[in-house]
Amino acid sequence: MPANSSRGLSRRSLVRAALAIGGSSALAACQAAERGPDEEPSDSPAYPRGVDDPAELPDRQHAWDDYLVNSVHGTTTQSQHQLLLGLSYEGSIPPTTAERDQVENALRGLERAFQWGSGLDTSGSVNNGLLFMLGYAPRYLDRVDIAVDGLQPPETLLEELDEDPAMAADFDALLLLDSDYASVLLAAEEALFGEKETLNGVPVEDRLTGVFDVTTRRTGVIGKGRPAQELDNDDIPEDAPLSMGFRAGFDNSLPPEDIATRSSGQFAGGTTLVVSRIKTHLDDWYEQSHRQRMKEMYCPAHDYEDVGDIGDRMGDHSGITEENVGDLEELAAEHGIVGHAQKVASARDEDFQPKILRRSEGVATDDVDGSSFNFSSIQTDTRKFLAVRRAMQTDEYDVDVPADRHGIVDYLGTRSRSTFLVPPRAQRALPSNR
Template sequence: MDFERFRAVSRRDFVTSAVAIGGTSALAACQDRERAATETGADGDGGEDDDALDLPRPEDPSDRPNGLHRWNDYLVRNAHGNTVLPRHQVVLGLSYEGSVPPTDEEREQVEAALRTLDRAYQWGTSGNQGASLSNGLLWMLGYSQRYFDRLDADPDPLLSPEEVLDAVGEDASLADPFDAVLVLNADYGSVAMAPEHALWGETDQLNGVEVEATLEGVFSRETRRTGITGKGVVARELDNEDVPEEAPLSMGYRSGFADNQAPEDRATIDDGPFAGGSTLAVSRLHIDLDRWYDQDTEERAAEMFCPAHDLDEVGETAEQLGTSSRITPEDAESVEEHAEEYGRIGHSQKVARARDDDFVPKIIRRSEGVATDVAEGAGFNFTSIQADVQDFVEVRKAMHTEEYDVDLDADDHGIVDYLETKARTALIVPPRERVALPEP
């Protein structure tokens, strides 16, 4: 790929393209452009120097949570106090190539490879509560039932991807055939990309830190997916002029309100061999944005949140809602009444029915990024963490039209009719101390 012809485009668009394309040339070009922007405070054309960004390295690499899913204290927060996910995401579907069972040498190799990430980058914002941009990396490595089948193990609380798909009424052929998935999130595109190169021996340094070991011979890369989120970014990525310029997600509204995310303790496995870890659901979806935006603003807001919401209280991109989606137990219990009164029901009020007895959500959305690796259409990466994969199943089932005794067309039934599942899998994310080739 000749990146010179992209010199005239904005830095954001350039970096997004580089992350999606991948490869050594793309990484070098991305680092060049991002470094120029940090030096000039503008997009710049990057000059000729290909040196990487010089980002802060952790003083104590061990000073980070044992739970790889514990990101909340290390994320940027917006003016309302809601967590803001990093802009760039790389999702790598992996195949296990090591010994069965894994040897001590292989486990030490993986530990050393992952330790390089922790030595090279701070954990997200490093706990800086006032940060407007993350200088670090957040990552998770999860293992699927396919990996554990090799070890003749069936760990709780995991389900196979086929079991997940069957439980939510979808085709089992959509199961992702991965043994493991590595998720890399960062505000800098080069930081989301560079670990992949280090982990597979394509560079000998990572942010100025010598690469201690790689994953070569243990894991191979089967699939690479990329995504992006953020105001002013999504609208430029999608070929749809109806997406609001300030929308952080493709359907127009921001998500991740404090009241519709589970507390991290609620998403943490309490006991057993993976206590302190979590489970991860990874999905690739397609969104029919043309049909979604054929509706007017009031219809879309009603179907995303709740038809009883006042449109003025939502705002064009839900910016008026502050820290709360304003979904109440009464909204969740009033689906049938709202269907009759308003002729539609909302996605948020439906999934709120899957909360626990104290009306606390069970899952945390860790990505709702627009896919940047698809040639056409509106692809979508959705990842969530939860203590038990069954929690994800219950939330997804709450979206189904057949769960409700209402006489509504499917396209008035929240957002489910606008989504098409392309692939799913489920994984256990062990705590950091056990993340290297775990055996239950």
């Protein structure tokens, strides 16, 4: 390996480790690694600044698509680094005006310090800003007398999927942060919960401490070649963006944000968020041939000539059609395989539009026990997530196909699930009906 390539890999490993560890020392190490060997520390802003007027930002917390860079295929691309902070609520019931002001000012501090994602110019290749959303779990909402139609507690999701309700995460809220720079995420965390006095050159005026406490940190990375670098598995293709070796996020599997936005009720303009930690059984997955894995990931009607090694030949479209769904039983009988993308497409709406929108899908870099990933999606109603996840189950189909050839579900294991209301920006600071 050339010296510069080896150094780049070492720097990426350091950045990943720093984000997983957290804290002021990790932030300093991460900033040094991301600056590069020839750059000196500077008091000037390292990243584009945000805005002082919140009216310049979108009304939706989850308005990310217009602020994410586009891939070479023209589809929006998730940022390389994700930080998920599971929070406990330590404030008053009902929340006081002072507590609401504290939360809002702390979040506005992030928006002043960093531009929203990549800004509206998505022609570049890097999200050098920050995207984030703050969601509230059913257990917080129950305490403040808010009932949200379409938000199920995580225990309900787990029971509906025949999973253990004890895997429900005990969060009151969750802050999901996203950037191509891990140092942006660490700096934001230190400004909200640490002792950092300035953020990208902007004074820190308020924090979340005293109102929220961080009980769980989850970190993840995604992108071309990252799984092969991060995971101890030589079978993962060198250029694959995901640990199971194939691309996802095609234009026909990424619905517009309007699909995931609530249009009526108290929290119109908001959405619901489902966050899962999933174990992947990669050794079993890679014991199969590439051809079989390809057909299980997408559809048995797909050919290598159209897909390529990691889905690179498919451009902006997954190749999944309504005919693939309608012919599922016939294709299963012919090939002895049912495709994952084929199955989840059966849960699309009457216009063949997906019902959920991915918000993070990164390899878990804080997982010391092996290969896991963080899967987060937004949708108007968590029952839509449930419908899509149920479509992955083998017993939903009357086909004689072994479980290990029935999409990817047999290679996944749930470790945790949680659900949240993500209010519109104007209502994000401690909503309450009291």
